Amino acid sequence: MIVAERKSLDEILAMLQGCSRVLVVGCGTCVTVCMAGGEKEVGVLASLLRLAAQREGRTVEIGEATIERQCEWEFVDELAPAIRRYDAVLSMGCGAGVQTIAQRFGGVRVLPALNTKFIGIPEKQGMWVEMCLGCGDCVLDRTGGICPIARCSKGLLNGPCGGSQGGKCEVSKDTDCAWQLIYDRLASLGRLDLLETEFAPKDWSKNRDGGPRKVLREEVML
Amino acid sequence: MLESSRVVVVGAGVAGMSAARSLAAAGARVTLVEKGGRLGGMAADYACKGTDRCNKCNVCLVHELLRDVKSRPDIGIMTGCTVDGVAVLSSGGYVLKVGGRERHEVECSAVVLATGFEPFHASERPELGYGVHPAVVTALDLEKALRDGRGLGEKFGRSIGRVAFVQCVGSRDLQRGRGYCSRVCCMYSLRMARAVRHRNPSAEVTVFHMDFQGAGKDPGDLRRRAETEDGVRFVRARPSEVALAPDGRVVVWFEDMDGGTCRPAEFDLVVLAVGTGPGRDTRTLADMFGLGLDEFGFFAPADPGDEATTGVPGVFVAGTCRGPRDIAESVADGERAALAVLREEAARRAGQRIALSLSAGTWPGRRVLRGQPETIEVSSTVLVLGGTVEGMEAARTLSDLGCRTVIVGEETRPDGDSGATYTLLARVDEDSSIDVLAGGCLVRLDGQAGGFRATIEGPGGLVSEIGAGALIVATGYRREFPEAARGLAGRACVVGLSELGESGVPWAVGEEHRKGGGGRRAVIWVGVRPDTARAIFRQAISAALSALAAGWEVYVLCPEVAVAGTGDEVLYLEARRQGAVFVKYEEEPEVQAGSALRVLVRDPCLGAGGAAASATTDVSGLLAIDADVLVVAEEAYPPPDASELARVLRVNTGPLGFFQDDNVNLLPVLTNRRGIFTIGGCRGATGVADAMVDAHVAAYLAARLVGTGNLHVDWATARVDPDKCALCLTCVRTCPHRAADVDDEVRAARISRAACWGCGVCASECPGKAISLESCSDDEILASVAPAVTAFCCDHSALIAAEATMAVLPTDEAAGLNIVAVPCTGKVDIIHLLKAFERGAEAVMVAGCFDEGCHFLSGNRRARLRVGQAASLLKAVGIEPERVRFYHIGPDMSAAFLEAVQETMQVARELGPVMRRRAG
Known part of the structure; x- marks a missing residue:
């Protein structure tokens, strides 16, 4: 899933300077699951915005709504009846959600309440880790199901580097060396032979080369 | 069963109340006869000894019992009454002559005697100066002082610098015919020492003792903490005299083991750890009912294997009238006496299937909220894991109670008398309602209480699935x-x-x-x-x-x-x-x-x-x-596969890796999952006698849960709105009772009503707000938030204290305090804390159980995290974080609750209004 984290309240409050009617919009998918922007977080943020205003003696109107997915036109449409009553929409979706709402409702100020961090998993309750960079050219078949692009600090394809010490990355002792993990995993699979084939330099044209990417599937198009 | 029968329980102390509650839950009509003017017995005067953490004194269980017993209409209560005579009916029942303000005759089919103990009178050892020097007090005096909540120095009229505990006062004392250990004093002294230090951090505590007598799950831990965190010093000596020093302090004379000489040490306070003896009425009642006493005057069991029975039909004994035991043991004893009553009744009505009913009032976390009544069909088969002696005894007991059991696992050689074990084995072998799957191993467990599906891998890799309503884990120890x-x-x-x-x-x-x-x-x-x-x-x-x-x-x-x-x-x-x-x-x-x-x-x-x-x-x-x-x-040691089995069962392990958390609310045999019980060696109860108590209590509770094939759920449980559920698994991971799983058909989380304890932790953690607790929704909670200092109080601890506090709170303070009852502080959502401020609260306090003492196991820990989160969020919007506070309050700590309220109000006053200018 996409993992996000709420921006600091200072930053959010600064963004909302001058807005007295704000609609806080949550998303019921990834950011609900990663506890950054579901209905509960919408309630918390809305409450804090009211308190901040009350503390300063300002009168505000903070609306709350959570839709199934902020990245789908149909769901975003559900906001249509109320959205124009507000000075600003504070989206608690990922970057895609913020932009979908903005694109759907021209003339409405849509602001991000979250920083979208990465594609990852909850390693354990309350801790999320990055797993995939969306590079567009998956190599997991050759690396024992462990991604060197996302999980090696250097994104090395022919690791490890000299900074791998005791299974940890030199960047932080809390970070596993991805190449150590790859080695251990391939050893347990009996496929260390895979390491004997060098990776050619990565073809980044499948990533950001040529600008924003598109996936087109004509057979499912209407 | 027992529709027409009445059971009289004599004595409304811990064991008596437990027996009464348990019998009533099984459908009996119960009359509780108490000599004193109120329920609770000696333990009602004890103080919760929680410091920052629960010190496992079990006193909260007494308050639970009090509320349970008082709230049950099927328990008749006669206080100020004694049993003065008894007549035997031709039917086998009894007519008790009960005297008090009026005289009554009560007809009953069974009597449970739970008349308690008499503490040793410290003045019988005049050399220790009790009643002569004001600085010499008994442990009971200290209990009351701790309970009062005032500073101890104030209470005892002096500063409490050096405190001595003198152990074995009236215990292990041959000269006074008390050649036995009172079993509870070492532990209570350590807990009191911690409580004293918590209130007077500069106090120095010395314990004069003969031997350390541990009890509970990990007594060594309490001792270690007392020694390392509180600097409690243990001196192995039996003081000979306590004398008055010229400065008003007292001098304890003791034999110094190093020098072999008698040496004095000065103290500000000397606490005599008085032992327990037979209650005053024990002999009278023994004569009246024809019961035997042991050499010290306690009721003697007729059958050492089943200590609740007396050898006299229809007469049972429970609790400290049988000998010293602690609160948790007395609760278990009451359950066991109730079981003995039922078993005898069953034997009398041979051939008739026993019908037991579970009522919500029998589980931790029960009383507060009622939910939509529902009867769930359950399997009345009970799966016993482990062919230990306790496992076999549990199976045999279940068979008496009408349940089919399947024992899975190897037979292990038990401790103790092997003759008795072979008899037990033979009885298990003969019993047609007990199946044995020798050599089987549980590899997977699906379902919930009432409807577990156990996958068993037998010898040769043969896999079978067994449906069971409940499980008893009896895998023994290594x-x-x-x-x-x-x-x-x-x-x-x-x-x-x-x-x-x-x-x-x-x-x-x-x-x-x-x-x-x-x-x-x-x-x-x-x-x-x-x-x-x-x-x-x-x-x-x-x-x-x-x-x-x-x-x-x-x-x-x-x-x-x-x-x-x-x-x-x-x-x-x-x-x-x-x-x-x-x-x-x-x-x-x-x-x-x-x-x-x-x-x-x-x-x-x-x-x-x-x-x-x-x-x-x-x-x-x-x-x-x-x-x-x-x-x-x-x-x-725990069996080698204990941690793997715990993982399969999704039950917690506690100290040293044995099954069961170290939480007093689970004693003796409950686990974090309803319908899974743990008994004997695998939970750390390694003695045969303790294991037998476990076996009986677990069998009884399992039978009461699923014995009828129907489980009537009327307690409030958490409900999931599948449309809102994002399947994030937060509830599955955070439910302390493992009541949540995934409904594969609906593709949403599902919370089993049979398994849910109703704490509301899941509802407060759910990021999609898809879960709500019946009768305790966000709206219902917020409706009771008022513009005042708001105190969210746990129904099991702080609320009980709060009720007593409110009765004495000055009107102006009471007007400024708004109490919101929650089943568990784990139900207090971050939203509730913030909304309280939105609605004009000047400060918010959350008051719940001590760490490791949560009635729902971990709700208070979650609440504390949320209070911390709320504080930092409030700070971010310019509101002082001190305005949101967490307090540990035991159910008897009304004084501490008052202090907490006053402190919170003081903070609010000092900080001034939250809002610079009220909006609107």
Whole structure:
């Protein structure tokens, strides 16, 4: 899933300077699951915005709504009846959600309440880790199901580097060396032979080369 | 069952209330007769000894019982009444003459006597100065003072700098005919010492004791904390006199073990840890009902294996009138007496299936909220994991109660009398309602209470699925030499204590190992943890007695003489009388290798000049014992597969890796999952007697849960709105009771009504707001938030204290306080905290149980995290974080609650209004 984290309240409050009617919009998918922007977080943020205003003696109107997915036109449409009553929409979706709402409702100020961090998993309750960079050219078949692009600090394809010490990355002792993990995993699979084939330099044209990417599937198009 | 029968419970202390509650829950009409003017017995005066964490004193259980019993319409309560006479009916029942303000005749089919104990009167030891020096108090006085909540110095009229606890006052005292250990004093003194230190951090505490008698799941932990965190000093001495010092302090005279001389030490407060004796009415009632008493005057069991029975039909005993026991044991005893009543009733109505009903009032986390009533069809089969003696006993008991059981697992050789075990085995074999799947292993468990599906892998990889309403885990424990003796295993002339058996010890074993010449000499080394020691020590003494009888010379090496079990002191004294030498060592003994066996141990009692007669060498108290046989008492460890089994069962393990959290609300046999019980060795209760209590209580609770095939749920449970559920699994992961799983058809989380305890933790954690707790939704909670200092109070602790506080709170303060009841502080959502401020609260406090004492296991921990989160969020919007606070409040701590309220109000006053200018 996409993992996000709420921006600091200072930053959010600064963004909302001058807005007295704000609609806080949550998303019921990834950011609900990663506890950054579901209905509960919408309630918390809305409450804090009211308190901040009350503390300063300002009168505000903070609306709350959570839709199934902020990245789908149909769901975003559900906001249509109320959205124009507000000075600003504070989206608690990922970057895609913020932009979908903005694109759907021209003339409405849509602001991000979250920083979208990465594609990852909850390693354990309350801790999320990055797993995939969306590079567009998956190599997991050759690396024992462990991604060197996302999980090696250097994104090395022919690791490890000299900074791998005791299974940890030199960047932080809390970070596993991805190449150590790859080695251990391939050893347990009996496929260390895979390491004997060098990776050619990565073809980044499948990533950001040529600008924003598109996936087109004509057979499912209407 | 028992529709027409009435059971009279005499005595409304802990055991009596527990028996009454349990019988009423099973459908009996109960009359509770209490001599005093109120319910609760002695324990109603005890103080919660929580510091920042729960110190496992169990006092909260008394308050739970009080509320349960008072709230049940099917329990008739007669206070200020005594049983003055009894007549036997031809039907086998009794008519009790009950006297009080009025006289009544009560007809009943069974009587449970739970008349409690009488504390030792400290003035019977005048040399200790009780009643003479104001600075000498009893532990009961200290209980009341702690409960009062005022500063202890104020209470006792002096500063509390140095405090002494004097143990064994009226216990282990042959001169006064009290040759037994009172079993509870060591633990209560340590808890009080911690409570005293918590209130007076500068206090220095010394405990004068003979031996440390541990009880509970990990008594060693409490002792370690007392020593390391509170600096409690243990002095092994029995003070001879407490005298008045010129400055108003008191002087304790004791024999200094190092110097062997009598030495004084000054204290500001001396607490006498008075022991427990038989209640005043015990003899009268024994005569009235024709019951036997033991040599100390407690009710004596007719059948040591089933201690609730008396040998007189329809008459049962429970609690401290049978001998010393702590609160948790008394609760269990009450359950066991209720079981004995039901079993006798069942036997009387032979052939009729027993019908039991579960009512919500029988589980932790029960009373508060009612939910939509629903009857769930459940499987009445109970799966017993482990063919231990306790597992077999549980199966047999369940069979009596009309449940089919399946025992899965190998038979293990139990401790104790093997004759009794074979009888039990035979009875299990014969019983057509008990199936045994020998050699099976549980590899997967699906479903919830009432409808578990267990996947069992049998011998040869054969996999079968068994449906069961409940599970009893009885996989026993693993025996191994303690760490210090581990290297000795397998050595010649070294045997494990358990290999000897309890009776008929083959002391001929010495013959083969005998080194020729000289007397035969055995060393028995009992170097086990305090929790194990209580069960093991008796076996060690029995072994010593057998050896002595066979003409051996016996040395018993141990750090403590653990004699808290019934009758253990008598056995210990007998072993000493017959010449066994007990060495209480402080440093681990050393066993020298070589052709002969030589054990070196330092006896702190022996100065440079002393030496025991048969010990060959002596250098400053160091004994060198040339032994023919060394018997090593094995330490108890969890079975090797315990952690894997715990993972499959999704139950928690506690101290030392045994099953069950160290939480008093689970004692004796509950786990974090409803319908899964854990008994005997695998939960750390390694004595046969304790394991039998477990077996009976668990069988009874399992039968009450699923015995009828129907489970009536009327308590509030958490409900999931599948449309809102994002399947994030937060509830599955955070539910302390593992009641949440995934409904594969609906593709949403599902919370089992049978398994849910109703704490609301899931509802407060759900990021999609898809879960709500019946009768306790966000709207319902927020509706009771008012613009005042708001206190969210746990129904099991702080709310009880709050009710008492509100009764005495000055009107102006009461007006400024808004109490919001929650089933558990774990139900307090971050949203509630913030909304309270939105709605005009100037400060918010959350008050709940002590750490590790949460009635829902971990709700208070979650609440504390949320309070911390709320504080930092409020700070981010410019509101002082001090305005949101968490307090640990025990149910009897009304004074502490008042202090917390006043402190919170003070904070609010000092900080001024939250809002600079009220909007609108």
